[in-house]
Amino acid sequence: VDFCASFGFHEFIIQVSIHSYLSLQTLFIFDDNQDHLKRILHLHKIGVAHAIFDDNYMPGVGPAFSVKDACDGTGHLRQYFNAYSGTDHELVAPKRCDGHHANCEELPFDDKWWLRYGLAIEVVLLKYWEGPPLAPLVRPYGSIIDYIQDLKKYEGPKTWTEEHSRLVVESTKKPLFPSIEEASIATGIPEEVLEFESGRYIHLAYVNIRVK
Numbered sequence: 186v187d188f189c190a191s192f193g194f195h196e197f198i199i200q201v202s203i204h205s206y207l208s209l210q211t212l213f214i215f216d217d218n219q220d221h222l223k224r225i226l227h228l229h230k231i232g233v234a235h236a237i238f239d240d241n242y243m244p245g246v247g248p249a250f251s252v253k254d255a256c257d258g259t260g261h262l263r264q265y266f267n268a269y270s271g272t273d274h275e276l277v278a279p280k281r282c283d284g285h286h287a288n289c290e291e292l293p294f295d296d297k298w299w300l301r302y303g304l305a306i307e308v309v310l311l312k313y314w315e316g317p318p319l320a321p322l323v324r325p326y327g328s329i330i331d332y333i334q335d336l337k338k339y340e341g342p343k344t345w346t347e348e349h350s351r352l353v354v355e356s357t358k359k360p361l362f363p364s365i366e367e368a369s370i371a372t373g374i375p376e377e378v379l380e381f382e383s384g385r386y387i388h389l390a391y392v393n394i395r396v397k
Contacts, residue, residue, distance in 0.1 A: 209234045209396060216240065220250045220281055222306055225392060229309040234396050241315070241390040243353060246326075246333060246341040250281050252313065252390045253356075255306040265352055266342055312393035317358035318386050320368035320379050325353035327384030357388065 209232070215224055216239040228236055240247060244254045245263035257263055281290050326333065326345070333341035342349060362368035365383070369376045 211235065212237065214239075218248045221252045221390075222250055222255045222302065223281075225252075225306060225309060225394060229394050229397070232396050234394050236392050236394065238390045238392070239387065241388040243356060243388075246339070247387075248332075248339050252306070252392065253388065255302045256313070257303075262352070262356070266349060309395050310392055311395050312391070314391045315358060316389045316391070318360045318383065319372070320362050320365045320383060321360050322354055322357060322383045322386055323365065323380055324384035325350040325357075325386070328381060329385060329387075357386075 211233060213228065213233055213236045215221075215236065218240055221238050221241070224238070225236070238252055240249070241251045241253055242248075243262060243266060244251070244257040244260070245266040253262070326349070330345045333339050333345070334343060360368075362371060365376050365379045368374070368379055
């Protein structure tokens with residue numbers, strides 16, 4: 186098995202199911218811009234208890250449906266990102282995509298949202314935890330704004346504002362170090378590298394999945 190391969194959902198289940206290394210102690214790490222909720226439901230189906238998801242973008246932002254999207258039960262974060270986008274259009278419904286907005290399906294956004302997605306993920310998850318960044322986010326999403334504004338592959342506001350940055354920071358755990366300077370001294374990583382990486386920081390999500 187190529188452990189660096191990018192499996193589609195059907196392929197992924199077959200590959201995992203036929204190998205004996207699968208157990209309740211196995212930790213799966215996903216960095217493949219696929220629909221997180223679909224991944225979690227499939228992991229639940231085949232008996233995987235632990236997973237980490239990169240690319241856990243804010244609701245309404247990013248290349249695929251994230252854990253944060255599914256947990257945004259009232260749609261308030263998505264609504265805020267839309268409200269501060271500099272446009273007058275109504276709340277944008279989320280899309281469920283295979284990855285990078287391929288084969289997308291627009292979802293209805295109504296009062297049944299929580300029953301469709303929030304409840305679906307709540308039923309199968311025992312724990313959901315986001316790790317903190319190493320240092321303060323001085324440029325939230327700053328290094329990936331160009332990608333976000335490429336609406337062919339990503340969802341997101343056409344114009345990024347200070348309000349968007351504020352919402353990202355408020356939705357992020359307290360950093361391990363109070364400043365980039367202190368993080369640099371403690372880790373030996375140059376300050377300019379830490380500042381650049383703070384603009385690339387996307388919330389990392391660990392999920393503990395209920396096993397049948």
